[in-house]
Amino acid sequence: xxxxxxxxxxxxxxxxxxxxxxxxxxxxxxxxxxxxxxxxxxxxxxxxxxxxxxxxxxxxxxxxxxxxxxxxxxxxxxxxxxxxxxxxx
Amino acid sequence: xxxxxxxxxxxxxxxxxxxxxxxxxxxxxxxxxxxxxxxxxxxxxxxxxxxxxxxxxxxxxxxxxxxxxxxxxxxxxxxxxxxxxxxxxxxxxxxxxxxxxxxxxxxxxxxxxxxxxxxxxxxxxxxxxxxxxxxxxxxxxxxxxxxxxx
Numbered sequence: 001x002x003x004x005x006x007x008x009x010x011x012x013x014x015x016x017x018x019x020x021x022x023x024x025x026x027x028x029x030x031x032x033x034x035x036x037x038x039x040x041x042x043x044x045x046x047x048x049x050x051x052x053x054x055x056x057x058x059x060x061x062x063x064x065x066x067x068x069x070x071x072x073x074x075x076x077x078x079x080x081x082x083x084x085x086x087x088x089x
Numbered sequence: 090x091x092x093x094x095x096x097x098x099x100x101x102x103x104x105x106x107x108x109x110x111x112x113x114x115x116x117x118x119x120x121x122x123x124x125x126x127x128x129x130x131x132x133x134x135x136x137x138x139x140x141x142x143x144x145x146x147x148x149x150x151x152x153x154x155x156x157x158x159x160x161x162x163x164x165x166x167x168x169x170x171x172x173x174x175x176x177x178x179x180x181x182x183x184x185x186x187x188x189x190x191x192x193x194x195x196x197x198x199x200x201x202x203x204x205x206x207x208x209x210x211x212x213x214x215x216x217x218x219x220x221x222x223x224x225x226x227x228x229x230x231x232x233x234x235x236x237x238x239x
């Protein structure tokens with residue numbers, strides 16, 4: 001079960017990187033890198049489709065997503081706290 | 090899709106939120122206390138202290154038997170699963186970034202020079218352009234002098 005979750009969440013991470021970076025590269029890239037950006041976007045959408053088809057019916061997957069989102073939000077809050085402390089000083 | 094899924098927010102979202110805050114405070118505190126000077130260094134030590142305290146509390150509540158928050162939050166098994174999920178997703182993001190960087194470095198990212206329209210540059214006579222600029226500068230100088238005399 002743990003291995004399944006690790007693989008699923010690893011794929012979620014790769015998907016997020018592909019979608020985010022693909023969007024940026026496809027929009028701001030030069031004429032050559034733009035095509036690579038579109039390719040990354042297609043790969044990201046393909047991964048998303050695979051995850052939706054395979055894992056989203058599973059409670060453990062959504063609990064793992066909650067954990068990931070919680071970690072991300074917590075990290076952002078921590079960095080905001082750091083910035084507030086530095087700016088207010 | 091099953092709409093009666095039982096999501097465990099208190100055992101997955103909340104502990105990882107607190108761990109995220111703790112790790113961020115620890116990392117920024119280490120950075121600021123090492124590279125900062127004077128007041129900012131003191132702030133760095135404070136951030137480092139709070140980061141260590143938060144992570145220590147999470148550890149004690151999960152593995153040390155301290156029940157600071159009731160209602161079965163910070164269960165050991167669920168916490169391990171949540172931490173594994175978060176680390177796996179972060180690893181996935183890092184792997185994805187490396188793949189993207191690898192592909193981008195393999196692709197020639199600079200546009201071909203053939204695409205540039207060099208005909209305009211060839212037609213440009215630099216000497217003539219310089220003369221025009223000098224004339225414009227001289228004219229502005231003369232105008233300034235006449236205004237000063239008046």
